[in-house]
Amino acid sequence: MGAVPKRKVSRHRRGNRRRHQYLTPPELTKCPNCGELTRANRACINCGQYKGRQVVVVASDEDEE
């Protein structure tokens, strides 16, 4: 015999179990450098800076290093 559940899990119990099963939306903050809205505790998508440091070289159409 397999490990088969003895009875059907009720709608209430199922929902109760899945109570903690959810995703939280990413927290957004304004970049102190460029003011763009970006993910908190991540390098800015717009200017590539994090904690006042250039961490990602942002690709741009202008010729600059």
Ligand SMILES: [Zn+2]
């Ligand atoms: Zn920025």
